[in-house]
Amino acid sequence: MPEGRWKWATAAVAVVVMAVAAGCGSSSSSSSSKPPTKIGKGEGKLNLVAWEGYTQPEWVKPFETQTGCKVSSKFAGSSDEMVTLMRQGGGSQYDMVSASGDASLRLIRGGDVKPVNVNLVPSWKDFIPQLKSPSHNTVDGKHYGVSVQWGPNVLLYNTQAVTPGPTSWSVIYGPTYKGKVSVPDNPIQIADAALYLSKTNPSLGITDPYELNQKQLNAATDLLKKQKPLIKKYWALSSDESDLFKNGDVVVGAAWPIAVKTLEADKQPVKDTIPKEGATGWADTWMLSAKAKHPNCAYEWMKYISTPKVQAQQAVSYGETPVNQKACPLMDQIEKGSCARLHANAPASYFNSIKFWKTPIADCGNGKTDCQDYTVWQKKWQEVKG
């Protein structure tokens, strides 16, 4: 195309200039307005980013009827996904997110969520003291959401294939069930390996599984690489877990309680336990987007989801622990013994025994700053998986 060459070149340059100009667009700045003092009229819609199982029709339908706010949920399988979704399209796509402790601070620092007025959530005063204003959702006295539920990452096993019932995480790190193990596909899983090492290899000096220096992180990653041949599949979706166990592909693995409940409801021979080395866990907060389009419905949701009845429903349905202390008797009404089994009003010692998810940052506390931050964790996890 001899005569057209110049025209092509100009067109190409124009496109590039346009694209680069587009690329130089500035990132959105969040406006942190003061939280409202009363809940206004509902907007009729509510867009949520939630963990699978947090918005079951069982309690969403009554909410929709009561408030007229139609709920649409986008499921996310990891905290990373939640952070990304909340930032999508300028940050106004979704109104609320049920973020765990490892996402909440990232969202706060990134200006993606704004403070809420907890006085508009009457049940807040009935929350267990540790989760009223925890450091992962309360910064400088400002509450960036309300806690919703919390729970451990459990060891799930097929009672027919794995006997006697395991009492240690070693069952998923040892060769006995090679090719029949499953763990979550999530960089934060490195913390579970670190937790195991903190008990089995004390010389490494791991005290907090989320604060790892290079040596400790490498040790945890090596353990995971040694574990890889045992893994049938790293589960990413809740259905992965239930399908793997139901169809005999996996007999033991790290799981979330929802998988346990789904399998038990389907009469599968499974049981879950917290092994002696302890467990990691998560404490979730419903956070309000800085650019939420439906803030009144959002406040209605916060009010609703913290009431004892709904807390009980969600706790029993998912298999987690409610933050509202008044939920316990209601849980036993739905399913006998669930309050005790799910440690609903357990002493503080149980709460403290769980190593809740938090974002790994370089600052280790006590003066040291050689801990590996989350981007390194993500790279290491890709190494393990690749």
Add this chain to the structure above:
Amino acid sequence: MAPVGALAGRPPGAARRASAWLFRRPGLRAALTLTPPLGWFVLLYLAALVALLVSAFWSVDPFTSEVVHKWTTANFKSLIEDPTYRRIAFRTIGIAAAVTITDGILAFPFAYFAARVAPRRLQTVLFVLVLLPLWSSYLVRVYAWRLILAHDGALNWTLDKLHFGSLNVGYSNWAMWIVFSYIWLPFMIVPVWTAIERVPDSLLEASMDLGGSVWRTFRSVLLPLALPGLIAGSIFTFSLTLGDYITPTLVGGASSDFIGNVVYRNVGVANNVPFAAAFATLPMIVMGIYLTVARRLGAFEAL
């Protein structure tokens, strides 16, 4: 049908004058017809692609996850140096090639039968049957394969009943190969069918008349003429496999990550678009080469 008689003697209306005016300006007509589609493409699609490529040279702040607009080749460095990404790239390209070859082999006899052997009625039925699976959600079909290939699934159950033992195919690269070949098969069948249909009977008969055996006719006459169709189909099977991340997520095993998974993980999860864009340049380059070769071989006429 132009009403010549009725128009004779009347001055031309506005529309007629406009169309005559346009008729004398082919360049303007070309521009008018071409601008909307090209405009759409250049302004939306190409600009977005170029912006993506440019962002591959940026990076992301670790804690706030904001994009840092400073030129750096760090992303490409880690991709090239880290063996993990090489493994993933080879796995992706390897399985894509395997799927393409498999689909080519599966599709050809089917397409030949449908194009030349089947009677007219049957042809319609076959065509509808080939297209019908495309209307039953891709996701659901992949999910159904999970059930078939699972440890206690349909396949092992059948093999067990036939006393063939059982396979451990579920959640593995083998499973992905089977599922991909299954899903993209209609995309390979249709262009090959079309291409075989376009081969004139007379050519094949002439080859036989000249003494060629069936195999020789196939190899030297039919195959070269049907090749554009095969290549066109392969564009789909190769590219669709190359960029997919859903099938590896649903039926893949512990070591089944594809380029698409890494890209998705970095865009939709880790919010590290620059790194994802950097890794995404690999399939773009591969497909760029593939398309150029395919065009030479005439596949674009057969699409």
Add this chain to the structure above:
Amino acid sequence: MRESRLTRVGLGIWTTLILLFLFVPIVIIVVYAFNPSNVQGWPLPGLSTKWFSQTWHDQGMRDALWLSIRAALLATTISILLGSAAAFAVHRYRFFGRETVSFLLVLPLALPGIITGMALNSFFSFWSIDLSYYTIVIGHATFCIVIVYNNVVARLRRTSSSLIEASMDLGASGLQTFRYITLPVIGTALLAGGLLAFALSFDEVIVTTFTAGAQNTLPIWIFGKIRIGQQLPEVNVVVLLVLLVTIVPVTLAQRLTREPRAAAGVG
């Protein structure tokens, strides 16, 4: 070419096997619409029709289905307009970059969907465009254009241009020529291309994941159900419904677009 009896039988068996391969999973999907259990497992524990009414009353499903239909309709319309415009331009006129146009238009299909999705998503973010129904349609139309384009170009190539010239010679205006000559000629190509574009848009999930906001198209709704792994038979019911509804239009389109001795170049 007279194939031997053996070859014909062999090919027939191969074809049947391929059809079995294609349809066994479909049959499983349809059968599992009657699965009484919440979790998918083999073999089927029984039969139940409880999911049919539950699916019908599922507002989320209805919204998703309707959004998918609307998006596919608009995307198909846009791609028919733009695709045939591009086909005419390429067929009729000589201009610089003519060969490159086909290459350009096929890019959205030939490049992996995740790249198209990622590129469009970043683009919308940069210009602070909210993700919505329209961004979904933009994403779909971009890769549907080439499908209509290919069909129309193939058809135009097989049409003799003397028809157009004769019409003009007989005094028809450009518009009349278009309406009475060109349109009928490319009509069935538009139909075939449009139908395939609709199918592609209706079932698209990867690009849509990146261009949809808080809305669900049907595939995204399906993926949500697959994620949580509960009430899955609802998904099977929807697929069964879609299959039943589309058999007729697909067959009709196939009948209409069959040329004697040559396919309409679908796909």
